[in-house]
Amino acid sequence: MSNIVIRAENISKVYRLGEIGHGSISGDFERWRARIRGKTDPRARISEGGNGISKNGLFWALNDINFEIEQGETVGIIGNNGAGKSTLLKIISRITAPTSGKIKGRGRITSLLEIGAGFHPELTGKENVFLNGAMLGMQRSEVKRKFDRIVDFAEIEKHIHTPVKRYSSGMYMRLAFSVAAHLESEILIMDEVLAVGDKVFQEKCIHKMHQVSKEEGKTILMVNHHLEETDRLFSKKIVLKNGKILNS
């Protein structure tokens, strides 16, 4: 266990299709009334066949996933749409709980899920940097020390006092990446972040990620579609297909 920062044991995530409540009391009541009168549910969703959806409407987004990640590794999570990449990252980031299984880990996690970190649209860039630091459990003074480097890297000195809702998607992403890369966390999780931003900035990000994993020993988990471009970055790959690991 010395160097292992994340160990996933038998992780599964099941989503229920059609079986979820209707989101209102009246909806659930209508369904219950139909059931006791022996009629079909007036609001039932028509079942759709497809990948991983079993007859009882259960969808296994992840099915018995096991892996270990060591400190300082840069792990690429690769797979087609719907393979379970994002679900896996969401579970590791503690956004949603797994249906079964267990993950043990060590160190703080910063996640960049989809576009934008946990930014609050009404707050300025600066306020968001501090709020993000606090969400990681950091003190204000700790964030202050890193602040200049964060703004510098994101190249948004001029707009740091503007609410982030007025940022372009490129600026938003640059700031989000910069915050995630500079804040003191031991594990960095990214979901297709590099899709946004121009080539120059992408190169800069890749360089930065190299740096933080080599020099600071940060562990990086990243979802990727563009294999050729970032292939050289990964020291390990987890290939997912229909919620299962192909090889690792």
Next chain:
Amino acid sequence: MRNKEWTIQSKHNLFDFGLKEIICYRHLLIQLIIRDVLALYKQTILGPIWFFIQPLLTTVVFTFVFGKLAGVSTDGLPRPLFYLAGIINWNHFSECLNKTSTVFKDNAQIFGKVYFPRIIVPLSISISTLSRYTIQLLVFLFCIAVYHYKGIAIHITPIIFAFPLMVVTMTSLGLGLGIIISALTTKYKDLAFLVGFGLQLLMYTTTVIYPLSAAPENLKWLIQLNPMTNIIEIFRYSFLGKGDFTTCSVAYSVMASTLILFTGVIAFNKVERTFIDTI
């Protein structure tokens, strides 16, 4: 926090309140409170003036409608003071409940992107609501001073030392009910409609506009069933010298609030783990 070990599990202990984690994230709590308080002042031109106008106008209307027109007794107290005492306390309770009841809906965006103990958000809301309560309390104290200056005797009683307990009870009651509703609304969205008019109806079951002594003897228990009633009564007794409460009724309010808060935290912690899948 550095190199701290953590475990993510499918199962979750219902009675694990995660107090340790809340302490780890205290900087976030403080920052959210500051943000909420500042937002109250920034959002409008008149800013905190609304906090004065709202209870004062309500008092004027109540004095006219319930006092002058309907002639409801106020236990011999000056009508404006009597109503104001009820209104500011009820306001605080309903504000806590109202704002915390939409926590999941309002923060779905941020909750879907970063992890931190979700309970921090309703906690910060209910604490920052206290800033508004403080302003309204000052208005109330100012009104007492005005009456005192005019030569009308107001008896402040030693029970006033129980005031912190009253505030804590009121806040936990509002917070507890709020997070219970927020947990339920992730499944039943139409509950949100109920909160608005439910709170309004509930106000008439407490002693905001009438004294407990004016209630019929056989219905008194029903009014006292609402934990807010006993808090408003003890508040009136301590600041104005007239109020109808017993040690028993106050103990009931404190216990009911604690129980509701515990239930709320349990429900909230259960829902926070997977609500993002259903909202």
